[in-house]
Amino acid sequence: MKQPISKDNIIHTAAILFKEKGYSAVTMRDLASQMGIKAASLYNHISSKQDLLKEIVISIAEEFTNGMDSIVASNTSNIDKLKRVVVLHVKITANNTYGMASLNNDWMHLEDQLDYYLKLRNDYETNFLNIIKQGIATSEIKNSNPEIIMFSMLTTLRSLYLWIPKKEELNANDLANTLTQVLIDGINN
Amino acid sequence: MKQPISKDNIIHTAAILFKEKGYSAVTMRDLASQMGIKAASLYNHISSKQDLLKEIVISIAEEFTNGMDSIVASNTSNIDKLKRVVVLHVKITANNTYGMASLNNDWMHLEDQLDYYLKLRNDYETNFLNIIKQGIATSEIKNSNPEIIMFSMLTTLRSLYLWIPKKEELNANDLANTLTQVLIDGINN
DNA sequence: ACTTGTAACTAACAAGTGTTAGTTTGATGT
DNA sequence: ACATCAAACTAACACTTGTTAGTTACAAGT
Numbered sequence: 069m070k071q072p073i074s075k076d077n078i079i080h081t082a083a084i085l086f087k088e089k090g091y092s093a094v095t096m097r098d099l100a101s102q103m104g105i106k107a108a109s110l111y112n113h114i115s116s117k118q119d120l121l122k123e124i125v126i127s128i129a130e131e132f133t134n135g136m137d138s139i140v141a142s143n144t145s146n147i148d149k150l151k152r153v154v155v156l157h158v159k160i161t162a163n164n165t166y167g168m169a170s171l172n173n174d175w176m177h178l179e180d181q182l183d184y185y186l187k188l189r190n191d192y193e194t195n196f197l198n199i200i201k202q203g204i205a206t207s208e209i210k211n212s213n214p215e216i217i218m219f220s221m222l223t224t225l226r227s228l229y230l231w232i233p234k235k236e237e238l239n240a241n242d243l244a245n246t247l248t249q250v251l252i253d254g255i256n257n
Numbered sequence: 258m259k260q261p262i263s264k265d266n267i268i269h270t271a272a273i274l275f276k277e278k279g280y281s282a283v284t285m286r287d288l289a290s291q292m293g294i295k296a297a298s299l300y301n302h303i304s305s306k307q308d309l310l311k312e313i314v315i316s317i318a319e320e321f322t323n324g325m326d327s328i329v330a331s332n333t334s335n336i337d338k339l340k341r342v343v344v345l346h347v348k349i350t351a352n353n354t355y356g357m358a359s360l361n362n363d364w365m366h367l368e369d370q371l372d373y374y375l376k377l378r379n380d381y382e383t384n385f386l387n388i389i390k391q392g393i394a395t396s397e398i399k400n401s402n403p404e405i406i407m408f409s410m411l412t413t414l415r416s417l418y419l420w421i422p423k424k425e426e427l428n429a430n431d432l433a434n435t436l437t438q439v440l441i442d443g444i445n446n
Numbered sequence: 447a448c449t450t451g452t453a454a455c456t457a458a459c460a461a462g463t464g465t466t467a468g469t470t471t472g473a474t475g476t
Numbered sequence: 477a478c479a480t481c482a483a484a485c486t487a488a489c490a491c492t493t494g495t496t497a498g499t500t501a502c503a504a505g506t
Contacts, residue, residue: 090363226412253445255443457496465490471483
C-alpha cells in the first residue's frame with residue numbers, strides 16, 4: 069500500500085496534510101516523514117513548498133473554469149445549467165477532497181499565481197451569477213436577490229469537501245440529485 | 258481612531274489578522290506591529306498566542322451553543338426554529354466577522370480546548386439535525402435526506418463571515434429574511 | 447519628592463523554518 | 477566488473493518563531 073516517491077504522490081500527500089492543518093502549519097519535515105524520507109530528499113522531486121500549493125490549487129481552479137465554460141456555452145435552460153453546476157462541484161470534489169481544502173482555505177498563500185487564481189475565481193462567480201440573473205429574467209427562478217442565491221449555493225458547494233468523505237455510502241450521483249433538489253426546490257413542504 | 262493597547266483590542270486585531278492569513282501564518286511580530294508596539298510588549302497583556310485563539314474561538318462557540326439551547330427550548334414549529342437559527346447565525350456573524358473566520362478555519366490549532374470545542378460543535382449539529390428530523394416527522398419539511406439539508410443550511414450559514422463584510426448595504430434583518438426564504442422555500446418558481 | 451505600578455523597551459534564548467551543498471547508496475545497462 | 481545516474485542521505489545555512497529576562501519611562505497617589 070505504500071506509494072512510491074514521485075512528484076504526484078508528494079503533491080497528493082501534501083494536500084492531505086494541508087487539509088488537516090493548513091498550508092502554513094505543515095512543514096517540509098512533516099511532509100517528508102509522512103513519505104518516509106528526509107526533508108532534503110523531497111527536493112529531488114519538487115522545487116519548493118510554494119510550488120506544491122500552486123500545483124494543488126491551480127489545477128483544480130482550472131477544472132472549475134473549464135467546466136463552467138462548457139456549461140455557459142451549452143444550450144439549455146438556466147435551471148438546467150444550475151443543475152450542471154451542482155454536478156460539476158460534486159464530481160470535482162469527490163475526485164479531490166483534499167485539494168479542495170487548499171482551494172478554499174490556503175489560496176491566499178499563493179504568491180506568483182495569486183492574481184491568476186483570483187481572476188479564475190472572479191470569472192467563475194460572474195458566470196454563476198449571470199446564470200441566476202438570466203433565470204430570474206426568464207422567470208425560471210424566483211425574483212430574490214441574485215447575489216444571495218449565488219452565495220447560498222456556492223458556499224454549500226464549496227464546502228462539499230468537508231462532507232463527502234464522511235458520507236461514503238452516498239454515491240456522487242445520488243448526492244448531486246438530492247443536493248440539487250434541496251438547493252433548487254427548497255425544503256418547505 | 259487608534260485604539261489603546263488592551264487585551265480586548267489585541268484579541269480583536271489578532272482576529273483580523275487570523276482572518277487574513279490564518280492563525281499559523283500570523284506571527285507575534287505581525288500582531289505587535291499592527292498594534293504599534295514590539296512583540297515582547299504584547300506579553301504585558303496576554304499570556305500566549307494560543308490563548309488569543311482560544312479567546313476568539315471559544316467565546317463565539319459558546320454564543321452559538323447558548324442561542325441554540327434557547328431555540329430548542331422554545332415552543333414553536335420546527336420551521337420557525339430553523340428561521341431562528343438563521344437569525345442566530347446572521348446576528349453573531351454580523352457582530353464578529355473576523356472571529357468567525359478562526360472558528361471555521363483555525364479551530365484545529367486549539368490545543369487544550371480542542372476537545373471542548375468539538376463537543377460544543379457536535380452538540381450544536383445534533384440539535385440542528387433534530388429540528389430537521391422533527392420537521393420531517395411533522396411534515397413541515399420535505400422528506401429529503403436530513404443530513405444533506407442540515408449540511409446545506411449550515412455550510413451556508415457558516416460562510417456568512419465571508420460575505421457579510423462585502424454587502425454592507427444589506428442590514429442584518431433583510432439578509433436574514435432573504436436567506437431564510439432562499440434556504441427554506443428554494444429558488445424554483 | 448518619592449514610592450509604586452503599568453507597560454513600553456532591548457536583547458537574547460532555544461527551537462524550528464525552507465532550502466542548498468556535498469556525499470553515499472544502490473539498482474541498471476554495458 | 478564497471479560506469480552511470482537517480483534519489484536517498486547528513487550537515488549545515490541563514491532566518492524566523494514564540495517567549496522570557498531584565499531594564500527603562502513615566503503617570504498617579506502619597
